[in-house]
Amino acid sequence: MFMHISFLVLLCSHFAAALWPIPRTLQTGNTLLKLASDFDLKLNLDGPPQDLVDAVARAKSQLQNDKLQLLVPDRGESNRNGLTTAKSLASLTLSLKTDAPALRPIATEATDDLHARDESYSLFVPSDGSQAALFANSSLGLLRGLTTFGQLWYDLDGTTYTTVAPVTISHDLPAYPYRGVMLDTSRNFFPVSDIKRALDAMSWVKMSTFHWHITDSQSWPLGIAEFPELAQKGAYSSEETFTPDDIQSIVTFAAQRGIDVVMEIDNPGHTASVGSSHPEHVACFEGTGRTVGEPPAGQLRLASDATLNFTLGVLTAVASKLPSKFFHTGGDEVNVPCYDQDQQTQQELHSSGRTLEQAIGHWVDATHDKLRSIGKTPVVWEEMVLEHNITLKNDTVALVWISSQHAASIAAKNVRIVHAPADYFYLDCGGGGWLGGDLGNSWCDPFKSWQKAYTFDPLANISAQQHSLILGGQQLLWTEQSGPENLDPMLWPRAASSAEVFWTGPTLPDGTDRVAGIAGNNHTAKTNVLARMHDLRARLEKRGIRPINIQPKWCQLRPDKCTNQL
Amino acid sequence: MFMHISFLVLLCSHFAAALWPIPRTLQTGNTLLKLASDFDLKLNLDGPPQDLVDAVARAKSQLQNDKLQLLVPDRGESNRNGLTTAKSLASLTLSLKTDAPALRPIATEATDDLHARDESYSLFVPSDGSQAALFANSSLGLLRGLTTFGQLWYDLDGTTYTTVAPVTISHDLPAYPYRGVMLDTSRNFFPVSDIKRALDAMSWVKMSTFHWHITDSQSWPLGIAEFPELAQKGAYSSEETFTPDDIQSIVTFAAQRGIDVVMEIDNPGHTASVGSSHPEHVACFEGTGRTVGEPPAGQLRLASDATLNFTLGVLTAVASKLPSKFFHTGGDEVNVPCYDQDQQTQQELHSSGRTLEQAIGHWVDATHDKLRSIGKTPVVWEEMVLEHNITLKNDTVALVWISSQHAASIAAKNVRIVHAPADYFYLDCGGGGWLGGDLGNSWCDPFKSWQKAYTFDPLANISAQQHSLILGGQQLLWTEQSGPENLDPMLWPRAASSAEVFWTGPTLPDGTDRVAGIAGNNHTAKTNVLARMHDLRARLEKRGIRPINIQPKWCQLRPDKCTNQL
Structure with a gap:
């Protein structure tokens, strides 16, 4: 009976591998891996821009302070024994890809023309205790990869760990800028x-x-x-x-x-x-x-010419x-x-x-x-x-x-x-x-739920x-x-x-059609999206945001029991 | 032109006499009256219960700390000159009505059987600088009257004042317990x-x-x-x-x-x-x-008898x-x-x-x-x-x-x-x-706005x-x-x-039918309710609550411009 419960918990913790937005390529395992007590984020870069250095400092602070427990009924307690013997990750190193252009500040890249931004990155978190690596062509890509890395970790009484090592994101980049x-x-x-x-x-x-x-x-x-x-x-x-x-x-x-x-x-x-x-x-x-x-x-x-001139002056002064x-x-x-x-x-x-x-x-x-x-x-x-x-x-x-x-x-x-x-x-x-x-109702009733927004198809009729x-x-x-x-x-x-x-974009990394996954008859797909959204919400809350609950906490801990496919 | 604007402001400030819930009897004037710098709340009672003493202390603290400006475009600035010569109110005295029963703690009265509670009170705030008086038959009635008194006051650079003295509430009591x-x-x-x-x-x-x-x-x-x-x-x-x-x-x-x-x-x-x-x-x-x-x-x-006995035990232990x-x-x-x-x-x-x-x-x-x-x-x-x-x-x-x-x-x-x-x-x-x-939508769509709730008729089909x-x-x-x-x-x-x-209850103190006032064709009635709701919302915010806005602030300052009767 204990093994049976334990197996269920592992199933739950697996779909709690809660990256949001989920990378376009993603492979995960089911090995426990913890951050070393002296875990460090290392910049393998020449003269990194200050705003990237600051972003790394913020990421490190979040790794220490998120203190998010797994969203499963036992809040990760079943991992306690495994964590005593789990490998430790000593560092994540940030590097540029071969042939990357010279690094510019994140602020410069983020405000460049849309087509000139490169947000892509690759991330490798091995399960064997060897160091993790993040590669990108830009400081903006490194920022995006750091953001992904920061969503991998949970807390159990001060141990920061993931349940889904090794993690391989061979190439993630946005579908739309x-x-x-x-x-x-x-x-x-x-x-x-x-x-x-x-x-x-x-x-x-x-x-x-x-x-x-x-x-x-x-x-x-x-x-x-x-x-x-x-x-x-x-x-x-x-x-x-x-x-x-x-x-x-x-x-x-x-x-x-x-x-x-x-x-x-x-x-x-x-x-x-x-x-x-x-x-x-x-x-x-x-x-x-x-x-x-x-x-x-x-x-x-x-x-009015006078009003147009005035407006041109205002627009110019601001823009x-x-x-x-x-x-x-x-x-x-x-x-x-x-x-x-x-x-x-x-x-x-x-x-x-x-x-x-x-x-x-x-x-x-x-x-x-x-x-x-x-x-x-x-x-x-x-x-x-x-x-x-x-x-x-x-x-x-x-x-x-x-x-x-x-x-x-x-x-x-x-x-x-x-x-x-x-x-x-x-x-x-x-x-x-x-x-x-x-x-009466608001002109654009009803309320647009997270689920409704999630079903949007950017290419409908295009x-x-x-x-x-x-x-x-x-x-x-x-x-x-x-x-x-x-x-x-x-x-x-x-x-x-x-x-x-x-x-x-339209397809989740496991091959599920994104829209069909939430709107169709696939209970597992719905559970996975729901679980990741709960996890994101919980992490936002840990970081000082006040997000609404989208379900009772009972469901947040058991998303598989709270879809409309039961 | 200045006089014209001033007149409009007075009109606005009048309907900002923002008591909520509005007393069932209410007469107000249009005289400025300010609280004396040493304004005091006095208990003319033998051995007042401690929770009434505490309620008075909270009311006094709110009078000092609400710092709510009038919700009119100039936030009360037009009252500055008038306030220099306005009369000052030195005190509000809380007394029992003749033949009132012995005072009990608020907590005792509030938890008594519904028919045994007496929430009625009378409140008189003269405009001539003589002291204000609150009478009730109970500590609960005194609390309700204190609550009304606390909604009368606005701030202009540290001066606490009302624009609607004298205020006479000859007998207020709830329509329903x-x-x-x-x-x-x-x-x-x-x-x-x-x-x-x-x-x-x-x-x-x-x-x-x-x-x-x-x-x-x-x-x-x-x-x-x-x-x-x-x-x-x-x-x-x-x-x-x-x-x-x-x-x-x-x-x-x-x-x-x-x-x-x-x-x-x-x-x-x-x-x-x-x-x-x-x-x-x-x-x-x-x-x-x-x-x-x-x-x-x-x-x-x-x-199950066992389950019933268990439940009886739980209910008894709690109740x-x-x-x-x-x-x-x-x-x-x-x-x-x-x-x-x-x-x-x-x-x-x-x-x-x-x-x-x-x-x-x-x-x-x-x-x-x-x-x-x-x-x-x-x-x-x-x-x-x-x-x-x-x-x-x-x-x-x-x-x-x-x-x-x-x-x-x-x-x-x-x-x-x-x-x-x-x-x-x-x-x-x-x-x-x-x-x-x-x-889909929630089962009980749409959202129940404050206005919808306000139109409820407790006696419909009764x-x-x-x-x-x-x-x-x-x-x-x-x-x-x-x-x-x-x-x-x-x-x-x-x-x-x-x-x-x-x-x-069904009728506001000015004789307006409450439901018809918000749901009918009476612009003034709608404006008055809206203005009072804005005022209440603003006072709640000043006291540390985070209420939603029900309109843009532009409308909060000009409710007469923001009804559906324009």
């Missing part, structure tokens, strides 16, 4: 410390992009040295402002963790907050009725100080009734001889070309491609948001795509209608010739009903779903 | 500190009852001196156990804040965790398939140490296939000559009579009334949970009712299906003759997908909705 999270810091504000905590967690699942929706109609927390009045009058308060130093601090923090910050100044819509300091640039400021999508109303006077090659200009939900009712806009359209659609095109061309002139690639919401009569230049990147079904139409226009569809990836859905007296247009995707948190109080529970562990969708 | 929150601490565990923080916040909205669903199939965190094995083997871990001292600490903490802890040991279903220490008492332990509602399976062998006059025996979701498949139960039914339904009746009579013998009134879930062929004694209290529509059927059986319906009050709904591979059967109601958090990480965001501010539903 853009793997992100979007946060709206305008509707409700988030302190720098909250954003950095989110960035840390994003890096632990190898995300590459933080889409910072920093401004919107509700507030303008973006401090700009050249335009101080925008935040002074448009932020909720001076405390609810990101100073230029705050922004540099966040951008640097992110880049050092392998994350490119793609900032968005949404325009010409979603800009009522500009009116607090520059009412001359805002149409239907504080309007009501048909001019309001959600309160408050107000958008930039897109037919020129950011390392990213991308800048997001928004372009969603341009409210036509607002412009129809604005006398000044109507006069300016008349004198320019442009229709409103032509004026939108002129505005977008001007803002995008200005960004290109300072080395930025413009990013837009899908309406700029699908709803307006604009010919975007073919470097532009479009975010699909209204429906996942729209990706195919964008691909048909040969525009590059980042998947951000509300029907899979909007983390805010399902909180109920939020206007006072609104008793032809083979169009595959290269797909850059990746992201989950998004709009903050009508969120703030610092629930940031972690809203993001985690759900946001990790897309991290695996876009890193691992 | 039972106003509660239920928390499930079995599916996922909550530390004592989290529960106490929830109790504190509950007391700030005058809630009277904490329904503690302490055990369930997933874990048995309930430490019992006489049955230590139940938690030793049934809890998730020794750290995830409520010791007898923890329980006394929580129950005392609650009672001192006017909250009766009604503990539930759900039985005979929802008891798989008993099987960890007593497999002999559990049918279909760890069963699968039709025996499982949600994993794990297992429920007490209700036809006898609790001050509440109520004890909840559960009774929901008895799984018939589990008993059908359990050989022992079938044999015991056969030898006793009882059908399963008769055995359920015998079980319930025995457990309830045992509780009555130690002075407890039994509380059950609705199935005990509606789905089984049991004649409950007429002291029993039933919780409606499956649908609000079921209340009328229970009332028709002359059984007392606590409203806890999933379609209004389940705080966990809307999180998505949670079994591994479940891509005849006038049956009104006295309605004891009140509660919101509930089942914790398949919750834990300490998201407790505050799941509870607050949503749980405050029912606090007003069951305190204030």
Whole structure:
């Protein structure tokens, strides 16, 4: 009977080999291996960049401090005897692959153009006590490999061990370069410390992009040295402002963790907050009725030369100080009734001889070309491609948001795509209608569970010739009903779903089809994904994040008993 | 123009007179009044009980530390000049009403039988600088009045003031005595500190009852001196156990804040965790398939005399140490296939000559009579009334949970009712299906917003003759997908909705119909409720709770611009 129980526990601990996102190639054994008490991370590199040295120090600290017990009923107790005689791992050595280019800082590589990033790595953790090795072509690849290594280890009364040695990852690299999270810091504000905590967690699942929706109609927390009045009058308060130093601090923090910050100044819509300091640039400021999508109303006077020049100045001042090659200009939900009712806009359209659609095109061309002139690639919401009569230049990147079904139409226009569809990836859905007296559901009900997001297929309805247009995707948190109080529970562990969708791609390393594995009839596949998600969640919690439980703890310890295939 | 803005601000500040739950009688003025720098709370009482003295000290601390600014665009700045000349309030004196009975501790009054509690109070805050006065018949009434007083005050650079003096509450008392929150601490565990923080916040909205669903199939965190094995083997871990001292600490903490802890040991279903220490008492332990509602399976062998005696022992050991006059025996979701498949139960039914339904009746009579013998009134879930062929004694209290529509059927059986319906009050709904591979919605979708809960009508389909059967109601958090990480965001501010539903009753003090006010076409009524909810949320946050935002901050400062009546 004891052997029987022990065998079950081993089965459980096996699928608790909980890497997330799971590498695209992975071989594991079932040998116990512990970290030596003087285990060290060694850099076999000439003059390693400081941010890589810092990343190694953080990884070492996590190895010592995670103290995560195995998520099995006995929390790993059955390994106690085996660990007394298990081999010890003395070190992991980080090296460059043969013919790798000269190392640059992680921050430089993470903010380079998408195609110029090399996140690949190879990792070997032998079970015989010989040293482990991590190889990559870049500091960014070494960071990704370190992140994988850090997810292998569990604690039993101070012994740090894995149950799945030897581990061989012959070549892991992401299926897509853009793997992100979007946060709206305008509707409700988030302190720098909250954003950095989110960035840390994003890096632990190898995300590459933080889409910072920093401004919107509700507030303008973006401090700009050249335009101080925008935040002074448009932020909720001076405390609810990101100073230029705050922004540099966040951008640097992110880049050092392998994350490119793609900032968005949404325009010409979603800009009522500009009116607090520059009412001359805002149409239907504080309007009501048909001019309001959600309160408050107000958008930039897109037919005004003065407003365009002002906007170009703001975009340049902000974008020129950011390392990213991308800048997001928004372009969603341009409210036509607002412009129809604005006398000044109507006069300016008349004198320019442009229709409103032509004026939108002129505005977008001007803002995008200005960004290109300072080395930025413009990013837009899908309406700029699908709803307006604009010919975007073919470097532009479009975010699909209204429906996942729209990706195919964008691909048909040969525009590059980042998947951000509300029907899979909007983390805010399902909180109920939020206007006072609104008793209905949220517009994008239901809640997007981690499982729903996990089933996303980036290539649905995309032809083979169009595959290269797909850059990746992201989950998004709009903050009508969120703030610092629930940031972690809203993001985690759900946001990790897309991290695996876009890193691992369509096929798990054991050959399972990712989507069919969770959505089909394969109990083992479902159990494995569930177990890994529980494990990730538990590790996030150990590292100071406050993720929601996705199941009762009874199930966290027995995922095989808690699928819908029983 | 300045006068115009100032007038608008005054309008805003008026509806920010943000008492929650709003008293049933309330007259306010529009005079500024500030607290004197040496403002004091005075007890005009002979030998006040220590827990009232402590409550006064907490109230004083909140007056000093809330530091809540008015939720208007200028955060109260327009009051700066007026405050320099405003009158100062030197004290609030707490007194007993003429003919009040002798004071007992709050804790004694809060745990007395429902009809024996007197929560009424009267409060007078003059605008002329003369002292304020609070009168009640009990320490519990004084606590409720103190709570109201504490919601009147705002901060402007260290000046604590109200904009709505004079305040006259001639007689406030709850419409219903039972106003509660239920928390499930079995599916996922909550530390004592989290529960106490929830109790504190509950007391700030005058809630009277904490329904503690302490055990369930997933874990048995309930430490019992006489049955230590139940938690030793049934809890998730020794750290995830409520010791007898923890329980006394929580129950005392609650009672001192006017909250009766009604503990539930759900039985005979929802008891798989008993099987960890007593497999002999559990049918279909760890069963699968039709025996499982949600994993794990297992429920007490209700036809077994040994199991019944064991259960009577457990119930007595636990209930006898609790001050509440109520004890909840559960009774929901008895799984018939589990008993059908359990050989022992079938044999015991056969030898006793009882059908399963008769055995359920015998079980319930025995457990309830045992509780009555130690002075407890039994509380059950609705199935005990509606789905089984049991004649409950007429002291029993039933919780409606499956649908609000079921209340009328229970009332028709002359059984007392606590409203806890999933379609209004389940705080966990809307999180998505949670079994591994479940891509669907939660069973009780959608999310129950604060607004939905606020529209609940306790007397819907209840005849006038049956009104006295309605004891009140509660919101509930089942914790398949919750834990300490998201407790505050799941509870607050949503749980405050029912606090007003069951305190204030059908009519707000300005004569507005409560439900029509939020659900109808009255913009002012919607604005007023929304503004008060924002204010409560902000005050909860100032006191260390992490409530979700229910709107962007822009709307929190301008609720009149953020209803669905624009």
